[in-house]
Amino acid sequence: MMLVSPSTAVIDIGSNSIKALVATRREDGRIVALEQRTLDTRIGTGLNADQPRLTAEAMAAGAAAVAELAAMCRAHEPNQLTVVATSAVRDSANGAEFAARIQSETGLELRILSGDEEARYIGRGLLCDPALAAWTDFHVFDLGGGSLECLSFKDREPVRAISLPLGCVRLTERLVADPAQPLSPEDDAKIRAYVSDALREAGLDFAPAGTPAVFCGGTVTTTRAIVAEARNLTLKETQARVTAELLAALLKKLGRLPLAERQQIPGLPARRADVMPTALATVLALAEFGGFEAFQHSFYNLRWGIASEALTLP
The missing domain is CATH 3.30.420.150 (Exopolyphosphatase. Domain 2)
Known part of the structure; x- marks a missing residue:
């Protein structure tokens, strides 16, 4: 079926892995993946601490993973490339520092989702499942x-x-x-x-x-x-x-x-x-x-x- 919509790309920085999706919308309205990739880059260690912090090693690995996935996404020339982070960054005392590093090394703005936003997007994503x-x-x-x-x-x-x-x-x-x-x-x-x-x-x-x-x-x-x-x-x-x-x-x-x-x-x-x-x-x-x-x-x-x-x- 003909693809009638431009593509969009999303990079999701989770505690256990960093994942990317490039997707487009078909003429029947269904959203389909053009490419997906996962890097098992755990940045979320120390989450049980009173004041969790991302380690220097975690931030370096995370930024490198985002850069790698961004290159994959950009090869599709998406209209938009969105980078989001969830609990590991949201709960870390130095999450803003990590966001600044992502901006500096990749030119991408990192959006740190609230728990409510994360849940809402998961729900919206589930509604895309034809099953x-x-x-x-x-x-x-x-x-x-x-x-x-x-x-x-x-x-x-x-x-x-x-x-x-x-x-x-x-x-x-x-x-x-x-x-x-x-x-x-x-x-x-x-x-x-x-x-x-x-x-x-x-x-x-x-x-x-x-x-x-x-x-x-x-x-x-x-x-x-x-x-x-x-x-x-x-x-x-x-x-x-x-x-x-x-x-x-x-x-x-x-x-x-x-x-x-x-x-x-x-x-x-x-x-x-x-x-x-x-x-x-x-x-x-x-x-x-x-x-x-x-x-x-x-x-x-x-x-x-x-x-x-x-x-x-x-």
Whole structure:
């Protein structure tokens, strides 16, 4: 189908990775990707500190990753190139210094999103997913390194959006005694209790029972990637419906392994291996709290929401 819209590009600086999307809008109104790329550049360490700060090494690696992704984006000659940052930069005392470095080294202005903005763009991005075109009432979750975004939709309109400091890097630093060792039952229990308490204290409920839930973000993407490798499939050939049973089985497998062995598992990026057990425990705590037996996984997320806004037809 003919592409009738100019392209737009988005670079998203997260706690665990930095990602880019170049997208355009087709004549039928659907937004499609021209190119996507992810660099596993973790800048979000020390998120559990009283006053988190980006290290000099993290800022250097982050700026280099943005420069690399910007070159990819610019090759498409987009009308607009937007760079945003979420929890890791938002919560850091020197986030403004990092933004200035991005400006100096790449010529790009870094927009640091609030938690509300982050949640809103995730919701808008989910509405771009053709697999969800017939969905009306549903919940949406996105787990990153620094935060967990929780949204609820009714008649395809957002009725709630909240950002909680429950990211997998943050909780690993706070609750896991030694990420290089197998996840102990005690640490697993601490993570689940901490997440459940935070959801309860935020006043969240996911009534009525049976309302479907969507999950985007690296945890479920990585789960599907591990399944794909084990079954000799491509990522998109795996089931988009990811059950709590599957997540629990994967946590049982990963949780008994030390970090060095987790890093050898096909489909699991080595730089995510230290926080993956915490991420899985967090999703399972959410599933139990909300009564979700499964999540519909979507690849559409914050970057798609920003692209959708930029490509809105007059």
